[in-house]
Amino acid sequence: MGKNKYITAIVVGAGAGGGIVAKELATSNIKVTLFERGDWPSYDKHFNDELISQRVQDLGTSFGPDGKKNPRVLISPDGKRNTVYRAVNHIAACVGSGTVSYGAMAWRFMPEDFKMKSTYGAVEGSTLDDWPISYEDLAPSYDKAEREIGVAGDMSGIPFAPNKDNPYPMPPFEYSREGEFLKNVCQNMELHPFPVPMLRNSVPYNGRGACIRNRYCVGTACPVNAKNGTQNTVIPVAMQTGNCEVKTNCFVYKIHTDGKGKATGVAYFDENNKSKTLEADIIVLSASAHETARLLLNSKSVEFPNGIGNNNDWVGRNHQGHSYTGAVALFDFDILDLTTGPNTTLGIMDYNHHNKGIIGGGLLANEFFLGPYAFTDQRPPGSPTWGKEHKKYQRENYQRTGLLVGPIQEIPIFDARVTIAEDVKDFWGVPVAAFSGGHHPLDKINCQFLSSKAEEIFIKAGAVKIWRRGGGEGQQGGGQHQGGTCRMGNNPATSVTDSFGRIHDMENLYVADGSLMVTNGGFNPVLTIMALAFRVGGHIASKWM
């Protein structure tokens, strides 16, 4: 390569993973084109609107994608196909993507989460495996994510926290009324409560102000830009280098290869829906576990008749999400204080690992405030769902209802997968993603375990009525915590990428998003996705420059 030529890279998707990779490459003097199918986000567009948010999508999503242009096919266990023309997985499509509208919980996985098979042994009917990297391998990247994106928290004194001796860059958020109350209950039960680490500014940080404790935070953008995502941290840094161009409203639909193990460029539809191509030396896919798998599967060639990286039929397999379970409790006093927000402040990780008979487990945290409309479905089983009683319940108990919930670590299965529905096309004529497969039977049992623990806490807290949430059954849809579809591994026969996210058989094609996750942990995955992106981006920069 001549001395005067820059190395060029394409990053597909400007979310949690892509934004970070773009910054890592741009600051290493690689010329990056960052593709985003959505637009720049704006808070004002959906100001405090419960019905158009990422959380409640009844009238649409606040940050795309447009469901009518982006259908999905759901294939039920009995083979019935259902094409849906609405956003089905709570994934955003804008610069920053889910990091604009997320709840911003910033969990590190535990060392056991990277060694599920060696910790628990092989599980029948499951693709459960160890990661090709350990917690220690990823720890420096977690550090980077916490500092460069910005996390507030305090894990000191929590014996299970791998970073208990490693302070966060910002002090923790104060407990909400519900958080404080449940923290005391947990302490009395000899559990280990702590303030949930958050990707929000508890104090001014990184050139932006502190959180205003907005009541409804999750599902919308922050009105004062105090929630930290890639759109207000690493992506601006990447752009300031002069080495990163962000192409918004541009949808990448195919990767071109040279037939000799090298990716040469991408085909995309620009903002005027015209098909174009762009070439680059390096290509990184950060389009989400669903869209990255779809893009690879849609990129068929002589070399890869079943899609890139899919000669062993692993792309799209091992599809995981998070069954969110827990318990709801009714108190005879106002447990919520709606003058502050967004409420999630208390966490426990006593039920992640080392619980007899449970493979994995999950965290518990008190839940973000539900909006008034979402609360209409929060009723004890058997209660009226409409009419006078329902309305009375709504006003009497909105502030008296506590929720303790968490994501159960799902046990991955080979048949939970993302495939291509060749006959269903999106707005641009590109075949869409189809989801099929369900859950491992252990998921339901693990959900029962975690929800019974939430129930125990509420019993000790003196709730007058408690009901448990189920979960772990039915169709695997991935949800906003989608992962696993291009799992990393040392053995090309049973994985899609190597331990640095490079697709086996490909010299210059990488993945940096939730697709890489071998197992999905019992934690919200975003900080791990960010750490993986720092790892992949850092590796590419060191290898190519």
Added chain:
Amino acid sequence: MKYNRRNFIKQCIALYGSTLLLPACSTRGKTQTYRSFSPLQADCLGAICEQIIPTDEYPGAIDSGVVNYIDRQIYIRFPELKELYHEGIQAVNSYCTSVYNKEFTALSWDDQTQLLLTMEKGELPEEHWEKASQREFFRIVRRNTMQGFYGAPHHGGNKDYISYRMMNLNYPFIAGQNRYGEK
């Protein structure tokens, strides 16, 4: 009258005032018109919605503009729901006429409640429901009613933030009003 500047301005003011008053006068006593429903359909739908969120110490679905919300959403976002609504309303009235010899709106409150409970379970005689599914119709109306009453007012329902007031939520919402740093 002398046509000078002062009189001209006076006339303008008088004229402007009357144009402001005119629309108010003309709509008085007239029922609201909808884009997706005839007045009779809207009355029947309103009665169903009112059952779902009845008036008590606080206004119910009708007074909070739920029918307006549904009408608006069908017009703007979900034109495909129009048919289900029309067929559902027709089926409800067809059943009421055959059993009570009057329309849904003329039924007693308790009869209306009973009918909807039966419809929710899908147990009304199927001969009136050849086109629309009664359970689906009920599910959609219930959901849309909740959205209209408890969602943000700019979508056409929740007039005067009524549900937020009822739930003791301080509104109108001002971002940043939330207290912080206080103990």
